[in-house]
Amino acid sequence: MDQKEVSGISFQIDFSQPLYEQILNQIRSAIVRGEIGLGEKIPSVRELARGLHINPNTVMRAYQELERDGLTEKRRGQGTFVTSSSKRVEAFRMEVAKEQIHTFIEQMKNLGLTWENVRAYIDQLLDDDKGGENP
Amino acid sequence: MDQKEVSGISFQIDFSQPLYEQILNQIRSAIVRGEIGLGEKIPSVRELARGLHINPNTVMRAYQELERDGLTEKRRGQGTFVTSSSKRVEAFRMEVAKEQIHTFIEQMKNLGLTWENVRAYIDQLLDDDKGGENP
Amino acid sequence: MDQKEVSGISFQIDFSQPLYEQILNQIRSAIVRGEIGLGEKIPSVRELARGLHINPNTVMRAYQELERDGLTEKRRGQGTFVTSSSKRVEAFRMEVAKEQIHTFIEQMKNLGLTWENVRAYIDQLLDDDKGGENP
Amino acid sequence: MDQKEVSGISFQIDFSQPLYEQILNQIRSAIVRGEIGLGEKIPSVRELARGLHINPNTVMRAYQELERDGLTEKRRGQGTFVTSSSKRVEAFRMEVAKEQIHTFIEQMKNLGLTWENVRAYIDQLLDDDKGGENP
DNA sequence: GTGGTCTAGACCACG
DNA sequence: GTGGTCTAGACCACA
Numbered sequence: 001m002d003q004k005e006v007s008g009i010s011f012q013i014d015f016s017q018p019l020y021e022q023i024l025n026q027i028r029s030a031i032v033r034g035e036i037g038l039g040e041k042i043p044s045v046r047e048l049a050r051g052l053h054i055n056p057n058t059v060m061r062a063y064q065e066l067e068r069d070g071l072t073e074k075r076r077g078q079g080t081f082v083t084s085s086s087k088r089v090e091a092f093r094m095e096v097a098k099e100q101i102h103t104f105i106e107q108m109k110n111l112g113l114t115w116e117n118v119r120a121y122i123d124q125l126l127d128d129d130k131g132g133e134n135p
Numbered sequence: 136m137d138q139k140e141v142s143g144i145s146f147q148i149d150f151s152q153p154l155y156e157q158i159l160n161q162i163r164s165a166i167v168r169g170e171i172g173l174g175e176k177i178p179s180v181r182e183l184a185r186g187l188h189i190n191p192n193t194v195m196r197a198y199q200e201l202e203r204d205g206l207t208e209k210r211r212g213q214g215t216f217v218t219s220s221s222k223r224v225e226a227f228r229m230e231v232a233k234e235q236i237h238t239f240i241e242q243m244k245n246l247g248l249t250w251e252n253v254r255a256y257i258d259q260l261l262d263d264d265k266g267g268e269n270p
Numbered sequence: 271m272d273q274k275e276v277s278g279i280s281f282q283i284d285f286s287q288p289l290y291e292q293i294l295n296q297i298r299s300a301i302v303r304g305e306i307g308l309g310e311k312i313p314s315v316r317e318l319a320r321g322l323h324i325n326p327n328t329v330m331r332a333y334q335e336l337e338r339d340g341l342t343e344k345r346r347g348q349g350t351f352v353t354s355s356s357k358r359v360e361a362f363r364m365e366v367a368k369e370q371i372h373t374f375i376e377q378m379k380n381l382g383l384t385w386e387n388v389r390a391y392i393d394q395l396l397d398d399d400k401g402g403e404n405p
Numbered sequence: 406m407d408q409k410e411v412s413g414i415s416f417q418i419d420f421s422q423p424l425y426e427q428i429l430n431q432i433r434s435a436i437v438r439g440e441i442g443l444g445e446k447i448p449s450v451r452e453l454a455r456g457l458h459i460n461p462n463t464v465m466r467a468y469q470e471l472e473r474d475g476l477t478e479k480r481r482g483q484g485t486f487v488t489s490s491s492k493r494v495e496a497f498r499m500e501v502a503k504e505q506i507h508t509f510i511e512q513m514k515n516l517g518l519t520w521e522n523v524r525a526y527i528d529q530l531l532d533d534d535k536g537g538e539n540p
Numbered sequence: 541g542t543g544g545t546c547t548a549g550a551c552c553a554c555g
Numbered sequence: 556g557t558g559g560t561c562t563a564g565a566c567c568a569c570a
Binding site: 423424425459460461462463466481482483 | 544545546547548549553554555
C-alpha cells in the first residue's frame with residue numbers, strides 16, 4: 001500500500017491489484033463526490049505518472065476509461081478536464097450505485113441472509129462508528 | 136451464460152469470468168444455504184467437469200479452495216463431503232458476510248451516498264419485489 | 271462544443287478534435303457555398319485567434335492549408351483573400367465531393383449495405399425533414 | 406500498404422494509419438457482412454500479431470474495442486469468439502450505418518451539393534461499375 | 541507542453 | 556495454450 005497526493009487528489013496504490021483500475025476508481029470517486037469540481041482540470045497523464053511513480057501508459061488507460069464513462073473530456077494540447085455537465089456525473093453515480101446495490105443484494109441472498117438482519121447489522125455498525133468519532 | 140445441473144446442484148457458468156471462482160461460489164452458496172446438507176457428498180471432480188464441459192483442473196482448483204475454507208473434506212476412495220460441523224459453516228458464513236458488507240459500505244461511501252438513502256432504496260426495492268412477484 | 275461568430279463567419283469548435291481541421295473545414299464550407307464571396311477578405315490570423323480564444327499558430331496552420339488548396343491568397347500588408355477564380359473554387363468543390371462520396375460508398379460496402387437501401391433511407395430521411403421542419 | 410490473410414480473414418494494413426483501428430474496422434466488417442459467422446472463433450491475439458507482423462498489444466487493443474461493441478466475447482483460455490446474437494450484430498450495423506449516413510449528408514450540405522445531384526452521381530458511378538465488371 | 545500510437549519484452553491468471 | 560497488466564522508451568500530431 002502507498003498513499004500519495006498529486007495536484008490535490010489523494011491516491012492509495014496497492015501493487016497487487018490492477019493499477020489502472022485503482023486510479024480509475026479513485027478519480028471517479030473524487031469526481032462523483034465533488035472533490036474535483038465540474039470543469040476542473042485533472043493532472044496530465046505524465047504528471048500523474050511521475051507523481052505515482054508508474055508508467056504513463058498505465059495512467060492513460062485509466063484516463064481513457066474515464067472519458068468513455070463521460071466523466072472527463074480531453075482538450076487538445078491543454079489536458080484532461082472533468083465534464084461540466086452535472087447531469088452526466090449524476091447519471092453515472094446512479095448507474096454505478098444501482099449496479100453495486102444489486103450485486104450486494106445478490107451476495108446476501110447467496111449467503112442465506114435476510115435483509116432485516118443485514119440492515120440491523122449495518123445500522124449498528126454505523127452507530128458505533130458515530131459514537132467513537134471525534135470525541 | 137449457461138445454466139446446468141449436476142448431481143442436484145445447479146450451476147450458471149459465464150465464460151467471461153474465472154470459472155473456478157464461479158464454481159467455488161456456487162458450491163459455497165449451496166452449502167451455506169443448506170441446499171447441500173452437512174456431511175453430504177458433492178460430485179467428484181471428474182463428474183462435475185464432465186457435467187459442466189470444463190477442464191478438471193479448473194474444478195480441482197475450486198475444490199481445493201473449498202477444503203481450505205474448511206467447508207469440505209476429502210475421504211480417500213470415497214470422494215468429497217461437506218463438513219459435518221455446522222459451527223464451521225456458520226463461522227464461514229459470517230466471515231464472508233462481514234467482508235462483503237464492509238466492501239459494500241466502502242463502495243457507497245465512494246459514491247458519496249448516505250446509508251439512510253441506500254437503506255431506503257433497498258427497503259423499497261424489496262417491498263416492490265414482494266408485491267410484484269410472479270404468482 | 272462552442273458556437274462563435276468572427277467577421278461574419280460562424281464557427282463551432284469542438285475541443286476534442288483537431289482545431290485547425292475544424293477551422294479549415296468551416297472556412298472551406300463558407301467559401302464553397304458562397305457565404306464568403308470570391309475575392310473577399312477573411313479575418314486575419316490574429317483576429318480569428320482572438321475571436322475563437324485559440325492559439326494563433328493553430329489558425330495559421332489552417333490558413334496555410336487553405337492557400338495550398340488554392341482557395342485563398344495572401345496579399346502583403348493587406349491580409350488574406352478568397353481567390354477570385356470561380357473555376358478554382360468549383361474544381362476544389364468537385365474534388366472534395368468525389369473523395370467524400372467514394373469514402374462513403376466504401377463504408378456502406380463494408381457494412382454490407384446495398385446502394386438501393388441506402389438511397390431509399392436517405393430519400394425518406396430528407397422527405398421527412400421537409401415535412402417536419404420547425405415552422 | 407500490405408495485404409495479408411490470417412485464419413481466413415484478409416487484412417490490408419497501411420502503416421500510416423493507426424493499426425489497431427484498421428484491424429478493428431476490418432474485423433468489424435467481416436463480422437457484419439457475415440464473412441465470419443456468429444459464434445465463430447477469431448484468431449488469438451498472438452496468432453494475429455504473428456500473422457500481421459505487429460505487436461500483440463496492438464491487436465489486443467483492437468480486440469478490446471470489439472468486445473466493448475458487443476461483437477465478440479472472450480472465453481477464458483479458449484480465445485475470442487464472435488457473439489452468437491445476430492441481434493447485436495444487426496443493432497451494431499444499423500447504429501454505425503446511421504452515423505455514417507448522417508455524417509455524409511452533413512458533408513454534402515457543407516459542400517453546397519443537393520441530394521438530387523449526389524444521388525444521380527452515385528447512381529451513374531455504380532451503373533458504370535456494373536458494366537465494367539466480369540464482362 | 542498535451543495526448544495518442546506502437547514496440548519489445550516481462551510477468552501473471554486462467555484453463 | 557489463452558488473454559491481461561505493466562514497463563520503458565520511441566515517435567507522432569496538435570496547441
